[in-house]
Amino acid sequence: MSDAKRVLVAEDNIVLGDVIRFNLQRSGYEVSLARNGVDAFRMLAAGRFDILVTDYDMPGIDGEELCNRVRNDLKLESLRIVMCSAKGLELNRDELKARLSLETILYKPFSIRELTSLLGNLDFVASDVAGDVAPQLLPN
Amino acid sequence: MPLAQRHRSLTQRVSEQYLLFGLSGLFCFVTAAIYLSWHGSFLKLIPATVGIPLGLLLLGSFVLRRTSRWHENIEGQLNRFSSSPNHLVSELRPLPATNSFAAGWNQLLARGHEHSAWNGVERRLADAIHTQQAKRWESVFQQLTDGIAVCDPDGRIIQMNRSFATLLKRADSETFVGMDIQELLVEQVNDDSQQRICNLSSSHATQVIEIQRSTDPSHGVWRLSRIMQSGDGSNPTESIWTLRDVTQQKLAEKAREEFVFTATHELRTPLANIRAYSETLALASDIPFEQQQSFYNTINNEATRLARFVDELLNISQMEAGAITIQKHEVQLERLLSEIFDSQRPLANEKKQAFDFTVAPKLPKVMADKDKLAAALTNLVSNAIKYTPEGGKVNVCVDADNSRVLFMVEDSGIGISAEDLPKLCEKFFRSGDERVQSIVGTGLGLAFAQEVARLHGGNVSIRSQLNQGSCFTLELPNR
Numbered sequence: 074m075s076d077a078k079r080v081l082v083a084e085d086n087i088v089l090g091d092v093i094r095f096n097l098q099r100s101g102y103e104v105s106l107a108r109n110g111v112d113a114f115r116m117l118a119a120g121r122f123d124i125l126v127t128d129y130d131m132p133g134i135d136g137e138e139l140c141n142r143v144r145n146d147l148k149l150e151s152l153r154i155v156m157c158s159a160k161g162l163e164l165n166r167d168e169l170k171a172r173l174s175l176e177t178i179l180y181k182p183f184s185i186r187e188l189t190s191l192l193g194n195l196d197f198v199a200s201d202v203a204g205d206v207a208p209q210l211l212p213n
Numbered sequence: 214m215p216l217a218q219r220h221r222s223l224t225q226r227v228s229e230q231y232l233l234f235g236l237s238g239l240f241c242f243v244t245a246a247i248y249l250s251w252h253g254s255f256l257k258l259i260p261a262t263v264g265i266p267l268g269l270l271l272l273g274s275f276v277l278r279r280t281s282r283w284h285e286n287i288e289g290q291l292n293r294f295s296s297s298p299n300h301l302v303s304e305l306r307p308l309p310a311t312n313s314f315a316a317g318w319n320q321l322l323a324r325g326h327e328h329s330a331w332n333g334v335e336r337r338l339a340d341a342i343h344t345q346q347a348k349r350w351e352s353v354f355q356q357l358t359d360g361i362a363v364c365d366p367d368g369r370i371i372q373m374n375r376s377f378a379t380l381l382k383r384a385d386s387e388t389f390v391g392m393d394i395q396e397l398l399v400e401q402v403n404d405d406s407q408q409r410i411c412n413l414s415s416s417h418a419t420q421v422i423e424i425q426r427s428t429d430p431s432h433g434v435w436r437l438s439r440i441m442q443s444g445d446g447s448n449p450t451e452s453i454w455t456l457r458d459v460t461q462q463k464l465a466e467k468a469r470e471e472f473v474f475t476a477t478h479e480l481r482t483p484l485a486n487i488r489a490y491s492e493t494l495a496l497a498s499d500i501p502f503e504q505q506q507s508f509y510n511t512i513n514n515e516a517t518r519l520a521r522f523v524d525e526l527l528n529i530s531q532m533e534a535g536a537i538t539i540q541k542h543e544v545q546l547e548r549l550l551s552e553i554f555d556s557q558r559p560l561a562n563e564k565k566q567a568f569d570f571t572v573a574p575k576l577p578k579v580m581a582d583k584d585k586l587a588a589a590l591t592n593l594v595s596n597a598i599k600y601t602p603e604g605g606k607v608n609v610c611v612d613a614d615n616s617r618v619l620f621m622v623e624d625s626g627i628g629i630s631a632e633d634l635p636k637l638c639e640k641f642f643r644s645g646d647e648r649v650q651s652i653v654g655t656g657l658g659l660a661f662a663q664e665v666a667r668l669h670g671g672n673v674s675i676r677s678q679l680n681q682g683s684c685f686t687l688e689l690p691n692r
Contacts, residue, residue: 086482087563088511092489099497130478132647159481163474181485185492 077103079120080192083113083127083139084157092185093126100189110134114142122152124192129158129178140173150174153195155188157181226280234273238266283308283315302329360456364394368452380435380456394454398437403427410437417441423459434463475656479522483515490515514559521591528588529657532664539582539668546576546618549587550611557594564603571610577691579618581669586689589665592658593622593673593685599652601626601682613691617671620687629677637675638663662687 080102084090087108094104105120107113111133117125125143129136136156143149154173158164159181166178176195179188245262249255255262290305297304302325308315354361360377362370370389378386381401389397399407406424413420419440426433440453490508494500500508531537554570561568597607606625613619629637633644643649643656662685663673670690677683 086486088486088515089489092486092493092508092511096489096493157485159478159485160474161477161481181481182488183485185489186496 077101078123078192078197079103079105080124080126081105081107081113081116081120081122083107083110083125083131083136085109085128085131093188096185096189097126097192100193102192110136110139113139117143117149117152118147123197124195125152125154126188126192127154127156129156129160129164137169137173140175144173155179155191157183223281223284227277230276230280231273234269234276238269238273241269242266283310283312283318287318302326358457360454362389362394362454362456364452364454366450366452368393368395370394370397371451377454377456380458398424401426402435413439417443430460430463430467432460433458434460476526480519483519483522486515487512487519517556524588525657525661528585528661532657532661537585537664537668539585539665541580541582541669543578544581544583544586546579546611547572549583550590550609553587553591553594554609556591557598560595560598561607564598564601564605566598566601566604567606567608568598569606569608571608573612576611576613577618579689579691581689582665585665586669589662589687590620590622592662593620593687596658597622597624597626597683597685600624600649606682615691617691618689620689621684622686623682623684625682628679628681628683629675630679634675634677638673659685 080097082090082093082097082104084093084106085108090106090108094106097104102124105116105122107116110127110131113125113127113131114134116122125140127136127139131139134142136158140154140156143152143154154175156169156173156175156178157180158178161180164178169175170178177191179191242262242265245258245265246255249258249262286308294300294305302322305322305325307319307322354372355374357374358376360374360380362373362377364370370392373386373389375386378384378389381389381397383389395410395413398410402410402424403426406422406426409422409424413422419438421436421438424435424437426435436457436459438455440455442451442453490512494505494508528537550570550572558568594607594609597609601607601624606623608623610621610623611619612621627646627648629644630646633642633646636642638659639656642660659673666673666687666689671688674686674688675683676686
């Protein structure tokens, strides 16, 4: 098993998802891409990820709902989550960050460099490493 | 003063006449008494001795009464006048005499009557004016579009105008008189607003709050204000409550807010892509050439999308101001259509849609505003691509006869429900359908297309079946 951190990018904007994956892969992450919230949830339930980079506005399940389910249904407490949003003042940033234990919320247009350095600076204690996480509850 | 000299005073006349008769009576008595005593017949003729002076005195008092008759009359009248409650000049009577004294009194009375008559007229006029003013104020009060209620210090309604009653959905404002205004308002609004009404402090300052009938603002939003009226400058006596319906204003504000949110979202999305791709290209120098090319293309596409959105925003602002004008020139339809076709094909290809363009072999030349028409048609085509799932079909067909040119955009998309169909061309309208909500849009493209068609003397008609597809037809008159 490689040491590369596994990142799931949930982004319905195809071109943006692609460029995020491109950059994260170059930074040494193992990246999976989900085009909507439903797929992202399914992938999170099935695989083990260290980091979730999710858009706020997505068809089906939006970013907020996805994080909610991740924290409450899947009980993935150690998953680091970065949210991106094209919304501005409509979001209650601090409340959202605290409630869903988000690393941060990036407003579009955000800098790719900012995203990669943010992910690079995340501290992972030994038990946080994806491979060591105990099997999680899978949805039916 | 010749008059004063000619007419001696009452005292003078009375004393002169009384003295004259009295002295002559006394003289007669003394003379008769001496004469009769001389002849020794005083006792015999005593009745005559007494009778003559007595007669003289009686005559004197008669003359005296005549002299003071009118004065007594006036004195009596003045006594009655001063003791009567109203002091009415009309109660005084003129003297039926012709002497200058009576004439003076009568003239005085006439002047007094005249004066009181004018006073009466003045009073009646003032009353009439006052009543009219009160009526005018009452009518103003009733016809104001804002609801107004006046309450006593306990908050009970003294008076309420029709608008207030109408806002409370009652026809008659009289039925509310005596009711507690706060209780009345609390019955009409949602929990949150009830709290706000109850929290109105007892401070004398004017307070303004916004209250809502239900959680949905479209059911009614009111602006309520309470103004305390200071009676004599010390304690507040009455309060004036005004109620204004601000529902439309609220809804417009909400629509504008939503539009700004949508617009910023629409601007941020292509900007995010442009920034991410350009940053990637700037940071990494070892990207293969083909990939670099595809990144540049993406940036270009996103910039185009952004430019289109900015155009749309400009069109909207013009449309909002009612300031869209068109400048008709002869337009080569084939060229215009192929430009639209070329710009939209990549979007259809991205979604793996069958994108077909059928143009009648010989199209007439039309007089139209090329840019506006292109924007309107682009809206129709890009909508069809947007709202048709991957692998669907979008078919654009342009046909003409002698009188008109038809641009038909047909798709196998998600379709429009019969309920949404009539509202589709309204500005900012977006269907509540989840599939529509998941696609970004302003709800203005169709409104713009409709407006452009209308300015050209044509129109946009829509046929659609939910989950089957839609057909939008833009019809332009030929010339």
